[in-house]
Amino acid sequence: MKDLIANINKVFESRVRLGIMSILMVNAAYDFNSLKVTLNVTDGNLASHLKALEEKGMIRVNKQFVGRKPNTSYSATETGITDFQLHLKALENLINTQ
Amino acid sequence: MENNSQSVEDIKTIRKMMEESSRFLSLSGLSGIFAGVFAIAGALIAYFLILNNGSIHYDEYFRSLSEKETQVLRWQLIADALGVLVLSVIFALYFSFQKAKREGKIFWSPASKNLLTNILIPLITGGIFIIVLLIQNHIQLVVPGLLIFYGLALVNAGKFTYGEIFYLGILEIITGLVSAFFTGWGLIFWIFGFGILHIIYGLVMYRKYEA
Numbered sequence: 001m002k003d004l005i006a007n008i009n010k011v012f013e014s015r016v017r018l019g020i021m022s023i024l025m026v027n028a029a030y031d032f033n034s035l036k037v038t039l040n041v042t043d044g045n046l047a048s049h050l051k052a053l054e055e056k057g058m059i060r061v062n063k064q065f066v067g068r069k070p071n072t073s074y075s076a077t078e079t080g081i082t083d084f085q086l087h088l089k090a091l092e093n094l095i096n097t098q
Numbered sequence: 099m100e101n102n103s104q105s106v107e108d109i110k111t112i113r114k115m116m117e118e119s120s121r122f123l124s125l126s127g128l129s130g131i132f133a134g135v136f137a138i139a140g141a142l143i144a145y146f147l148i149l150n151n152g153s154i155h156y157d158e159y160f161r162s163l164s165e166k167e168t169q170v171l172r173w174q175l176i177a178d179a180l181g182v183l184v185l186s187v188i189f190a191l192y193f194s195f196q197k198a199k200r201e202g203k204i205f206w207s208p209a210s211k212n213l214l215t216n217i218l219i220p221l222i223t224g225g226i227f228i229i230v231l232l233i234q235n236h237i238q239l240v241v242p243g244l245l246i247f248y249g250l251a252l253v254n255a256g257k258f259t260y261g262e263i264f265y266l267g268i269l270e271i272i273t274g275l276v277s278a279f280f281t282g283w284g285l286i287f288w289i290f291g292f293g294i295l296h297i298i299y300g301l302v303m304y305r306k307y308e309a
Contacts, residue, residue: 015111022115030119030208037204038119088112094105 008094009087011056016041016049021084024059024076031073050074058083122210122259124198127308129190130300136189137292140182141285148174176232179244182292197308213258220251238281245274245291260307266299 012018019039023030030038036046053059058080062073076084117123145151148171198205224247231239252267270291277287 015108018108018111019115022112023119026116026120027208034119034204034208037207038115040202088109091105091108095102095109 008090009083011053011058012084012087014049016045017053020046020049020053020074021058021076021080024074025081025084029062029073029075031071035074053080118203118209119207120209120212120258122207122213124194124201124203124205124210125259125263125303126190126193126197127300127302127304127306128193129186130296130303132189132193132300133186134293134296134298134300136182136185137296138289138294140178141289141293144175144178145285148178172232172237209258213255216254216258217251220247220254223247224251238284239278241284241288242274242278245270245277245287247274248292249274260303262299262303266295269295 012021016039020035023035023038032046032050035050036043039046041049050059050061054061057077060075060077062075064071064073195205224243227247228240228243231237231243249267249270249272252263252270254267256262256264256267273287273291273295277283277291280287
């Protein structure tokens with residue numbers, strides 16, 4: 001039992017973070033507003049989860065300007081991709097064994 | 099057990115987010131039905147009005163396009179086809195916009211931008227190629243060309259919207275290739291490829307995802 005949940009990553013425990021990582025697994029980059037609408041969360045909520053993931057080195061922030069408007073987009077880091085895949089595997093194992 | 103159902107929910111969220119963020123799922127089946135109807139209407143207009151009840155044979159008559167007398171006819175056919183295209187696109191955008199709104203999704207998303215880019219590359223290439231065919235007097239290859247490039251665009255789109263559109267694309271390509279062997283039957287293949295296939299596809303998609 002211990003082995004099974006060893007890879008369950010605390011960082012991904014919130015549904016919002018799970019959503020963010022899922023989106024960044026299949027998209028090279030995703031901007032803040034699109035994340036917000038897709039996940040259906042508030043600015044503040046999303047920002048705090050993004051911050052947490054960034055601090056853990058799971059995602060990278062790319063700031064650039066589109067015309068004159070600042071545009072912030074996010075991408076998964078190498079660590080983020082590996083860790084999320086492990087987390088997914090662990091979830092699947094949990095379901096399969098119970 | 100508690101843990102188990104939570105993991106199942108987590109996996110569901112993951113799958114849903116991966117799909118929704120990378121695919122434009124607001125494409126409405128109604129778009130297909132209307133495009134099909136417009137295509138058939140366009141073909142009927144071409145047959146009964148422009149080609150004078152079919153007494154002017156599509157292929158033979160156009161062998162000598164450089165002649166002045168065929169020029170009016172040529173422009174009428176081009177205008178007819180463009181009319182079908184414009185109406186289909188307007189209605190496709192309208193129905194998809196409505197569907198996105200109904201489902202509380204954004205219309206202009208990274209997914210729809212991806213979809214558009216991947217559709218436009220084969221479509222613009224095809225469009226330019228068709229213009230070349232017109233200039234070079236290969237009128238008999240215009241309909242096959244339209245069907246083939248449109249099919250390629252749909253095959254490409256399969257990765258960025260509902261996967262079913264991939265199969266519609268394959269059918270359009272086959273129709274286009276077959277029609278290239280039977281020149282002079284352009285209108286019939288047009289009706290089948292752009293009319294009937296679209297209507298069937300639209301009905302299937304509408305019943306599956308919207309009804």
